[in-house]
Amino acid sequence: MNTGSDGTGKVALATDDAEDEQPERPLGSRAPEYVQRRKVLHLSWQVGVFVVGLAVVGAGAAMLVLPGPGWLVIFGGMAIWATEFVWAQLVLRWTKRKVTEAAQRALDPKVRRRNMILTALGLTIIAVLMGVYLWKFGLELPWKVKW
Secondary structure, eight states: OOOOOOSSSBBOOOOOOGOOOOSOOOOOOOOOOOHHSSSSHHHHHHHHHHHHHHHOOOOOHHHHHHHHHHHHHHHHHHHHHHOOOOHHHHHHHHHHHHHHHHHHHSSSSHHHHHHHHHHHHHHHHHHHHHHHHHHHHHHHGGGOOOO
């Protein structure tokens, strides 16, 4: 149980310093130790992880054009691959870093204000175009309009 003490009798305080962050997990296989010790078993483990990850990434790619959470499933497949392959771990670290940077940029007040203005402008243009269409043609469907 975490009591908030660092063991020296002083209360440990939480800070936002980068030094206090937990180090990232080391790169490499996350296979159980008994699997890693046997070369043939480890190779078959890697093949199995690759096939399962490939199936999940393939399903996610299909969901990009079909209904479903395509990118979420693709990143899930990458996470499966990252349990065994260093290249996938590096890709996931890079993706996490870029998503964090994008989230920080999106929370910037200037960017939020700009996005709100652009959204309002776009909705105004759409409303004006719909008004012009309804004024000119009424509620007629486009394929039944008589010029």
